[in-house]
Amino acid sequence: MKALLPFVRMLLAHRGWVFAGMLLSLLTLLAAIGLLTLSGWFISASALAGVSVLSARQFNYFTPGAGVRGFAIARTVGRYFERVTTHEATFRMLAELRSWFYRRLEVLGPARLQAFRSADLLNRLVADINALDNLYLRVLVPTLVALAVSILVVLFIARYSPAIALLTTVALLLAGVLLPMLAQYAGRRLGRLQLLLLSRLRVRLLALVQGQADLHIYGGVDTSIQEAQAVERQLQRTQLRMALISGLTTAVLTIIAGVAGVGALVLGTELVLSDVIAPAHLAMLLFCVLAVFEAVAPLPLAYQYLSKTITAAERLNEVSGASAGVCYPDADLEVPVIPGQIMLRDVCMRYTEHAPLALDQLSLSVAPGEHVLVLGHTGSGKSSLINLLARFYDPEAGAVELSGCPVRSYSETTLRAQMSVLSQPVQLFAGSVADNLSLALPDASPSELLEVLRRVCLDQVLGDNPLEYQIGESGSRLSGGQRKRLALARALLKPSPLLVLDEPTEGLDAVTEAAVIKGVLDSCQGRTVLMISHHLQMANHFDRIIVLDRGCVIEAGTPVELAERPDSRYNQLRAL
Ligand SMILES: Nc1ncnc2c1ncn2[C@@H]1O[C@H](COP(=O)(O)OP(=O)(O)OP(=O)(O)O)[C@@H](O)[C@H]1O
Known part of the structure; x- marks a missing residue:
C-alpha cells in the first residue's frame, strides 16, 4: 500500500477534478438510490390510494412523479458528468505520471538504465502507468463514495426501522468490507503475476519481432514462438482464475443483497402489521435496501485487482527511486573558458562496482582545434573515454576537464552544447533524412543540410531529393555504412567546439572512408576532433595519434613521430 502514496499525492495535484469527480459520483449514486426508493413508495402508495375513489382523488401524484423524474434525470446527467470528471482527473494524472517517469528515466542516464531491458522500461512507461488508473477510478472514488452513501442510507432507513438499518449495516459490511478483503487476498498473488507475465510476454514478443532476421538464420524462430506461447498460456490461466474469483464475488454479493432484501421484507412486514410503519413504506425500504x-x-x-495496481506502482517506484548515475548542477558552477579543450588526469573508471577497470590511470590532453585519432585493440577503453567526456558515467578517481573546467561543474545543457557525439551504435529515427539532420540544428537551411550530406558522401546516393528520402524504422531503408554516415552528418551539423566520433567509418570501403574522413576534417578546421577508429589508412591526416591499451594511454605523438619509432604499437597496428 505504501507504494501507492506517491501516486495519491500526484492525484492531489489535480484536487479540483478529483473532488468534483467524487462529488458527482456521490450525487449520481444517491440519485439512483433515491429513484428506486421513491419509485417503490410511489408505486405501492398509488396502488393503495386506488382502493377507494376518495383516497384516489386525495392522493398527490404530481410531487412524487416529479421527484421520480428529477432523480432519473439527475442520475443520467450525473453519470455523464461523473464519467467525464473522473476520467479527466485520471488522464491528467496519467499524463503527468508519464512525463514524470520519463524525466526520472532521463536523469538515470545510461549508467543506471543498463540494469533494465528497454522493452521492460517501455512496459513500465505504458502498461504499468495505465494500471494505475485503477487507483482513483476503481479504488479511491468507489470506496469513499460507498462509505458516504452507506452511512446516509443507513441513517435514512433507521428513521423508519432501526432493525432494518442494523440488518443493512451488517450486509453492507459483509459485501463492502469483508468481500473486498477476501477478493484482495484471493487475487493478491494472481494480480501481481498477471502484471509480471504481461511484461514478460511483451519483452519476448519485442525480441521476437526485432530479432526476426537472426532467429530465421539460426533457426530459433520456433523456440522463441513456443517460449512466447508458454508465457501467454500462463497469462491466460491467471486471467481465467481472476475471472473465476470475480464471478464468485459477484455471486456472493448478489446473495448478500438478496438475503438483506428478504430480511428487510420480513422485518418490514412485521412493522406494517404492528402499525409501526405505513404499508407504502415497506416497498420504499425494500427498494432502498x-x-x-x-x-x-x-x-x-x-x-481483487489492487495487487496489480500495487505491483505496477512498485515497478515504477523501483525505477524512479533509483539513484541517478550522474548528477548535474541545476546551473553552471563554471563557464567554459577554453572551448574544445580536453584534459584527463589519472582517470580510473569502471562500469559496475565489481567490474574490472575500463580506464586505468588514464591521462590525456587535447588542445582546442586539434584533430586526434584514438587507436587501440578492441576492449582497450576507447568508447569508455567517450562515455566519460559525455558524462554518461563518472570516474571513480582522477579529473575530467572539458573546455577548461571540470565536466562536473557544467549543467547538462552547457555540457551537451560543448560537444557533438557520434556513438556506437547509432540511433536514427523513422522519417526523412532532413528530419534526422534537423535534430542537431533545427534552423538549418536545406543548403546547409545538403552541404553536410556532401561532406559525408551521401548527397548523391539517396535519389534526386536526398533530404526527403524516408529512411524507415531506425534507418532500415539505409545500408549500414549509409546509416553511419547520416549519423555522422548529424554530428557534424551540431555547432559545438568538440566533435567526438566513435568509429564513424565502420562498414565503409577504403575509397569512401578516405573521402568521408577528408570531408569531416576539412569541415572541422578550428574544431577539436577526437576520432576513434580501427582503420589507419587516413592516420596521416590527423595532428596526433593516441594509442590505448587496457584502459590507459601507451603512446601519443604525431603520425610521423610514431611511425619513426620502430617498435611502436602504432607501427605494429599498421603492419597488421
Ligand atoms: N556498459 C558496459 N558495462 C560493463 N562493462 C562494459 C560496458 N561497456 C564496456 N565495458 C567493458 O569496458 C571495457 C572497455 O570497453 P570499451 O567499449 O571502452 O572498449 P573499446 O576500446 O571501445 O572496444 P571496441 O573497439 O570493441 O569498441 C571492456 O572490457 C568492456 O567489456
Whole structure:
C-alpha cells in the first residue's frame, strides 16, 4: 500500500477534478438510490390510494412523479458528468505520471538504465502507468463514495426501522468490507503475476519481432514462438482464475443483497402489521435496501485487482527511486573558458562496482582545434573515454576537464552544447533524412543540410531529393555504412567546439572512408576532433595519434613521430 502514496499525492495535484469527480459520483449514486426508493413508495402508495375513489382523488401524484423524474434525470446527467470528471482527473494524472517517469528515466542516464531491458522500461512507461488508473477510478472514488452513501442510507432507513438499518449495516459490511478483503487476498498473488507475465510476454514478443532476421538464420524462430506461447498460456490461466474469483464475488454479493432484501421484507412486514410503519413504506425500504448495494458492488473487483495496481506502482517506484548515475548542477558552477579543450588526469573508471577497470590511470590532453585519432585493440577503453567526456558515467578517481573546467561543474545543457557525439551504435529515427539532420540544428537551411550530406558522401546516393528520402524504422531503408554516415552528418551539423566520433567509418570501403574522413576534417578546421577508429589508412591526416591499451594511454605523438619509432604499437597496428 505504501507504494501507492506517491501516486495519491500526484492525484492531489489535480484536487479540483478529483473532488468534483467524487462529488458527482456521490450525487449520481444517491440519485439512483433515491429513484428506486421513491419509485417503490410511489408505486405501492398509488396502488393503495386506488382502493377507494376518495383516497384516489386525495392522493398527490404530481410531487412524487416529479421527484421520480428529477432523480432519473439527475442520475443520467450525473453519470455523464461523473464519467467525464473522473476520467479527466485520471488522464491528467496519467499524463503527468508519464512525463514524470520519463524525466526520472532521463536523469538515470545510461549508467543506471543498463540494469533494465528497454522493452521492460517501455512496459513500465505504458502498461504499468495505465494500471494505475485503477487507483482513483476503481479504488479511491468507489470506496469513499460507498462509505458516504452507506452511512446516509443507513441513517435514512433507521428513521423508519432501526432493525432494518442494523440488518443493512451488517450486509453492507459483509459485501463492502469483508468481500473486498477476501477478493484482495484471493487475487493478491494472481494480480501481481498477471502484471509480471504481461511484461514478460511483451519483452519476448519485442525480441521476437526485432530479432526476426537472426532467429530465421539460426533457426530459433520456433523456440522463441513456443517460449512466447508458454508465457501467454500462463497469462491466460491467471486471467481465467481472476475471472473465476470475480464471478464468485459477484455471486456472493448478489446473495448478500438478496438475503438483506428478504430480511428487510420480513422485518418490514412485521412493522406494517404492528402499525409501526405505513404499508407504502415497506416497498420504499425494500427498494432502498436493494439499491444501496449498487454502492458497494464495484469494490470486490477493484480490491481483487489492487495487487496489480500495487505491483505496477512498485515497478515504477523501483525505477524512479533509483539513484541517478550522474548528477548535474541545476546551473553552471563554471563557464567554459577554453572551448574544445580536453584534459584527463589519472582517470580510473569502471562500469559496475565489481567490474574490472575500463580506464586505468588514464591521462590525456587535447588542445582546442586539434584533430586526434584514438587507436587501440578492441576492449582497450576507447568508447569508455567517450562515455566519460559525455558524462554518461563518472570516474571513480582522477579529473575530467572539458573546455577548461571540470565536466562536473557544467549543467547538462552547457555540457551537451560543448560537444557533438557520434556513438556506437547509432540511433536514427523513422522519417526523412532532413528530419534526422534537423535534430542537431533545427534552423538549418536545406543548403546547409545538403552541404553536410556532401561532406559525408551521401548527397548523391539517396535519389534526386536526398533530404526527403524516408529512411524507415531506425534507418532500415539505409545500408549500414549509409546509416553511419547520416549519423555522422548529424554530428557534424551540431555547432559545438568538440566533435567526438566513435568509429564513424565502420562498414565503409577504403575509397569512401578516405573521402568521408577528408570531408569531416576539412569541415572541422578550428574544431577539436577526437576520432576513434580501427582503420589507419587516413592516420596521416590527423595532428596526433593516441594509442590505448587496457584502459590507459601507451603512446601519443604525431603520425610521423610514431611511425619513426620502430617498435611502436602504432607501427605494429599498421603492419597488421
Ligand atoms: N556498459 C558496459 N558495462 C560493463 N562493462 C562494459 C560496458 N561497456 C564496456 N565495458 C567493458 O569496458 C571495457 C572497455 O570497453 P570499451 O567499449 O571502452 O572498449 P573499446 O576500446 O571501445 O572496444 P571496441 O573497439 O570493441 O569498441 C571492456 O572490457 C568492456 O567489456
